[in-house]
Protein backbone atom coordinates (compact mmCIF):
# COMPACT_ATOMS: atom_id res chain seq x y z
CA UNK A 634 0.00 0.00 0.00
CA UNK A 635 1.20 3.52 -0.82
CA UNK A 636 2.57 5.49 2.15
CA UNK A 637 -0.12 7.60 3.76
CA UNK A 638 0.69 11.26 4.22
CA UNK A 639 -2.69 12.41 5.50
CA UNK A 640 -5.35 10.43 7.33
CA UNK A 641 -8.68 11.61 8.78
CA UNK A 642 -10.63 9.29 11.03
CA UNK A 643 -14.12 9.92 12.42
CA UNK A 644 -13.72 13.66 12.03
CA UNK A 645 -16.52 15.94 13.24
CA UNK A 646 -16.32 19.73 13.02
CA UNK A 647 -18.57 22.75 12.77
CA UNK A 648 -19.17 26.36 13.71
CA UNK A 649 -20.32 27.22 17.23
CA UNK A 650 -22.84 24.55 18.16
CA UNK A 651 -23.67 23.78 14.55
CA UNK A 652 -22.04 20.55 13.30
CA UNK A 653 -21.05 20.58 9.62
CA UNK A 654 -18.83 17.51 9.19
CA UNK A 655 -19.96 14.08 10.40
CA UNK A 656 -17.71 11.05 10.87
CA UNK A 657 -15.40 11.88 7.97
CA UNK A 658 -12.69 9.40 6.99
CA UNK A 659 -10.23 10.24 4.22
CA UNK A 660 -6.66 9.49 3.18
CA UNK A 661 -4.08 11.02 0.84
CA UNK A 662 -0.96 9.04 -0.04
CA UNK A 663 2.48 10.49 -0.82
CA UNK A 664 2.46 11.85 -4.39
CA UNK A 665 -1.29 11.29 -4.76
CA UNK A 666 -3.79 13.83 -6.12
CA UNK A 667 -7.19 13.47 -4.49
CA UNK A 668 -10.32 15.46 -5.33
CA UNK A 669 -13.17 16.34 -3.02
CA UNK A 670 -16.38 16.94 -4.94
CA UNK A 671 -19.77 18.13 -3.72
CA UNK A 672 -22.41 20.81 -4.14
CA UNK A 673 -22.30 24.23 -2.45
CA UNK A 674 -22.60 23.83 1.29
CA UNK A 675 -21.58 20.14 1.35
CA UNK A 676 -18.74 20.95 3.77
CA UNK A 677 -15.71 20.80 1.44
CA UNK A 678 -14.12 24.06 2.56
CA UNK A 679 -14.83 23.22 6.20
CA UNK A 680 -12.95 19.96 5.64
CA UNK A 681 -9.86 21.77 4.29
CA UNK A 682 -10.06 24.34 7.08
CA UNK A 683 -10.31 21.59 9.71
CA UNK A 684 -7.26 19.80 8.32
CA UNK A 685 -5.25 23.03 8.23
CA UNK A 686 -6.30 24.14 11.71
CA UNK A 687 -8.57 27.06 10.80
CA UNK A 688 -11.59 25.18 12.22
CA UNK A 689 -11.15 23.11 15.38
CA UNK A 690 -12.58 19.56 15.14
CA UNK A 691 -14.96 18.50 17.91
CA UNK A 692 -13.97 14.84 17.64
CA UNK A 693 -11.99 12.43 15.47
CA UNK A 694 -8.33 12.52 14.49
CA UNK A 695 -6.11 13.98 11.81
CA UNK A 696 -2.69 12.42 11.20
CA UNK A 697 -0.13 14.10 8.95
CA UNK A 698 3.21 12.54 8.06
CA UNK A 699 2.91 10.14 11.00
CA UNK A 700 2.07 12.83 13.59
CA UNK A 701 -1.29 13.57 15.25
CA UNK A 702 -2.13 17.16 14.25
CA UNK A 703 -5.83 17.38 15.22
CA UNK A 704 -6.58 21.04 16.06
CA UNK A 705 -2.99 22.22 15.41
CA UNK A 706 -2.74 25.82 14.16
CA UNK A 707 -2.05 26.55 10.47
CA UNK A 708 1.30 28.25 11.12
CA UNK A 709 2.58 25.06 12.78
CA UNK A 710 1.17 22.92 9.98
CA UNK A 711 3.03 25.02 7.38
CA UNK A 712 6.29 24.24 9.23
CA UNK A 713 5.38 20.54 9.09
CA UNK A 714 4.92 20.71 5.32
CA UNK A 715 1.26 21.48 4.69
CA UNK A 716 -0.12 24.53 2.94
CA UNK A 717 -3.66 25.76 2.20
CA UNK A 718 -4.63 27.83 -0.81
CA UNK A 719 -8.07 29.31 -0.15
CA UNK A 720 -10.57 29.97 -2.95
CA UNK A 721 -10.02 33.71 -2.64
CA UNK A 722 -6.71 35.23 -3.84
CA UNK A 723 -4.03 35.90 -1.30
CA UNK A 724 -1.45 37.93 -3.15
CA UNK A 725 0.21 41.06 -1.82
CA UNK A 726 -1.38 43.54 -4.19
CA UNK A 727 1.17 46.37 -3.93
CA UNK A 728 4.23 44.15 -4.37
CA UNK A 729 5.72 42.78 -7.57
CA UNK A 730 5.25 39.16 -8.59
CA UNK A 731 8.87 38.43 -7.68
CA UNK A 732 8.55 40.03 -4.22
CA UNK A 733 5.35 38.04 -3.65
CA UNK A 734 7.26 34.84 -4.38
CA UNK A 735 10.15 35.85 -2.08
CA UNK A 736 7.70 36.57 0.76
CA UNK A 737 6.15 33.13 0.24
CA UNK A 738 9.49 31.61 1.26
CA UNK A 739 9.39 33.29 4.68
CA UNK A 740 10.25 29.99 6.38
CA UNK A 741 13.38 29.36 4.26
CA UNK A 742 16.72 31.05 4.93
CA UNK A 743 18.84 29.55 2.13
CA UNK A 744 19.09 31.99 -0.80
CA UNK A 745 19.92 29.09 -3.08
CA UNK A 746 16.76 27.16 -2.15
CA UNK A 747 14.63 30.32 -2.56
CA UNK A 748 16.10 30.98 -6.03
CA UNK A 749 15.47 27.33 -7.01
CA UNK A 750 11.84 27.58 -5.93
CA UNK A 751 11.37 30.85 -7.82
CA UNK A 752 12.79 29.15 -10.91
CA UNK A 753 10.39 26.24 -10.38
CA UNK A 754 7.45 28.70 -10.17
CA UNK A 755 8.52 30.22 -13.48
CA UNK A 756 8.74 26.79 -15.10
CA UNK A 757 5.26 25.87 -13.86
CA UNK A 758 3.68 29.20 -14.74
CA UNK A 759 5.80 31.00 -17.39
CA UNK A 760 3.54 34.09 -17.25
CA UNK A 761 4.93 34.79 -13.76
CA UNK A 762 8.45 35.19 -15.16
CA UNK A 763 7.19 37.44 -17.95
CA UNK A 764 5.39 39.58 -15.36
CA UNK A 765 7.94 39.27 -12.55
CA UNK A 766 8.26 43.06 -12.14
CA UNK A 767 4.52 43.77 -12.42
CA UNK A 768 2.51 44.61 -9.29
CA UNK A 769 0.36 41.62 -8.31
CA UNK A 770 -2.75 43.83 -7.94
CA UNK A 771 -2.57 44.73 -11.63
CA UNK A 772 -2.59 41.09 -12.82
CA UNK A 773 -5.73 39.36 -14.13
CA UNK A 774 -7.78 37.09 -11.85
CA UNK A 775 -6.35 33.96 -13.49
CA UNK A 776 -2.77 35.21 -13.22
CA UNK A 777 -3.30 36.05 -9.54
CA UNK A 778 -4.67 32.55 -8.97
CA UNK A 779 -1.46 31.09 -10.43
CA UNK A 780 0.59 33.47 -8.32
CA UNK A 781 -1.36 32.33 -5.20
CA UNK A 782 -0.41 28.73 -5.92
CA UNK A 783 3.21 29.66 -6.64
CA UNK A 784 3.44 31.64 -3.36
CA UNK A 785 2.15 28.61 -1.45
CA UNK A 786 4.68 26.34 -3.19
CA UNK A 787 7.49 28.65 -2.04
CA UNK A 788 7.07 27.14 1.45
CA UNK A 789 8.25 23.79 -0.01
CA UNK A 790 5.16 21.77 1.06
CA UNK A 791 4.58 18.02 1.06
CA UNK A 792 0.81 18.50 0.94
CA UNK A 793 -1.13 21.17 -0.92
CA UNK A 794 -4.73 21.80 0.19
CA UNK A 795 -6.36 23.56 -2.74
CA UNK A 796 -9.81 25.14 -2.58
CA UNK A 797 -11.47 25.41 -6.01
CA UNK A 798 -8.38 26.18 -8.11
CA UNK A 799 -10.52 26.53 -11.25
CA UNK A 800 -12.79 29.22 -9.81
CA UNK A 801 -13.15 32.10 -12.28
CA UNK A 802 -10.60 30.72 -14.75
CA UNK A 803 -11.04 30.06 -18.47
CA UNK A 804 -10.99 26.38 -19.50
CA UNK A 805 -7.52 26.88 -21.06
CA UNK A 806 -6.12 28.30 -17.81
CA UNK A 807 -7.75 25.51 -15.78
CA UNK A 808 -6.05 22.98 -18.06
CA UNK A 809 -2.69 24.72 -17.63
CA UNK A 810 -3.10 24.72 -13.85
CA UNK A 811 -4.15 21.07 -13.72
CA UNK A 812 -1.12 20.14 -15.88
CA UNK A 813 1.14 22.05 -13.48
CA UNK A 814 -0.38 20.27 -10.45
CA UNK A 815 0.06 16.89 -12.18
CA UNK A 816 3.73 17.63 -12.86
CA UNK A 817 4.37 18.61 -9.24
CA UNK A 818 2.93 15.32 -8.02
CA UNK A 819 4.78 13.20 -10.58
CA UNK A 820 8.16 14.95 -10.51
CA UNK A 821 8.38 16.00 -6.86
CA UNK A 822 6.07 13.61 -5.05
CA UNK A 823 3.82 16.46 -3.91
CA UNK A 824 0.45 15.32 -2.51
CA UNK A 825 -2.66 17.34 -3.28
CA UNK A 826 -6.16 17.43 -1.78
CA UNK A 827 -8.27 19.56 -4.09
CA UNK A 828 -11.83 20.79 -3.62
CA UNK A 829 -13.58 21.20 -6.94
CA UNK A 830 -17.01 21.50 -8.54
CA UNK A 831 -15.66 21.04 -12.05
CA UNK A 832 -15.55 17.21 -12.19
CA UNK A 833 -14.80 16.78 -15.90
CA UNK A 834 -11.72 19.04 -15.97
CA UNK A 835 -10.40 17.72 -12.67
CA UNK A 836 -10.66 14.02 -13.53
CA UNK A 837 -7.83 14.34 -16.06
CA UNK A 838 -5.29 14.87 -13.27
CA UNK A 839 -6.61 13.18 -10.11
CA UNK A 840 -5.88 9.64 -8.89
CA UNK A 841 -8.91 9.29 -6.65
CA UNK A 842 -11.99 11.26 -5.57
CA UNK A 843 -14.38 11.57 -2.66
CA UNK A 844 -17.94 12.87 -3.03
CA UNK A 845 -19.55 14.76 -0.15
CA UNK A 846 -23.17 15.48 0.68
CA UNK A 847 -24.55 17.08 3.83
CA UNK A 848 -21.17 16.97 5.60
CA UNK A 849 -20.60 13.26 4.95
CA UNK A 850 -18.47 11.33 2.48
CA UNK A 851 -20.96 9.41 0.36
CA UNK A 852 -18.60 7.82 -2.18
CA UNK A 853 -14.91 7.17 -2.78
CA UNK A 854 -13.79 6.06 -6.23
CA UNK A 855 -10.60 5.77 -8.28
CA UNK A 856 -10.34 8.22 -11.18
CA UNK A 857 -10.19 5.50 -13.84
CA UNK A 858 -13.57 4.14 -12.66
CA UNK A 859 -15.02 7.64 -12.56
CA UNK A 860 -13.81 8.39 -16.08
CA UNK A 861 -15.77 5.34 -17.30
CA UNK A 862 -19.08 6.72 -16.02
CA UNK A 863 -21.59 8.35 -18.43
CA UNK A 864 -22.62 11.03 -15.95
CA UNK A 865 -21.58 12.33 -12.55
CA UNK A 866 -24.78 14.10 -11.52
CA UNK A 867 -26.20 11.13 -9.63
CA UNK A 868 -23.07 11.09 -7.45
CA UNK A 869 -23.74 14.49 -5.85
Ligand SMILES: Nc1ncnc2c1ncn2[C@@H]1O[C@H](COP(=O)(O)OP(=O)(O)OP(=O)(O)O)[C@@H](O)[C@H]1O
Pocket residue numbers: 648653671672673674675676677678679680
Ligand atom coordinates in the same frame (compact mmCIF):
# COMPACT_ATOMS: atom_id res chain seq x y z
N1 LIG B 1 -17.57 30.64 9.17
C1 LIG B 1 -18.75 29.97 9.17
N2 LIG B 1 -19.63 30.16 10.18
C2 LIG B 1 -20.80 29.48 10.21
N3 LIG B 1 -21.18 28.59 9.28
C3 LIG B 1 -20.35 28.37 8.26
C4 LIG B 1 -19.09 29.05 8.13
N4 LIG B 1 -18.46 28.62 7.00
C5 LIG B 1 -19.31 27.72 6.44
N5 LIG B 1 -20.43 27.56 7.18
C6 LIG B 1 -21.54 26.67 6.89
O1 LIG B 1 -21.06 25.34 6.82
C7 LIG B 1 -21.70 24.61 5.78
C8 LIG B 1 -20.65 24.03 4.85
O2 LIG B 1 -19.98 25.11 4.20
P1 LIG B 1 -18.65 24.90 3.35
O3 LIG B 1 -18.17 26.26 2.92
O4 LIG B 1 -17.73 24.04 4.09
O5 LIG B 1 -19.23 24.09 2.10
P2 LIG B 1 -18.60 23.87 0.66
O6 LIG B 1 -18.93 22.48 0.28
O7 LIG B 1 -17.18 24.30 0.64
O8 LIG B 1 -19.49 24.86 -0.20
P3 LIG B 1 -19.03 25.97 -1.30
O9 LIG B 1 -18.67 25.20 -2.50
O10 LIG B 1 -20.27 26.80 -1.44
O11 LIG B 1 -17.89 26.74 -0.69
C9 LIG B 1 -22.65 25.58 5.08
O12 LIG B 1 -23.95 25.38 5.56
C10 LIG B 1 -22.14 26.96 5.52
O13 LIG B 1 -23.19 27.88 5.60
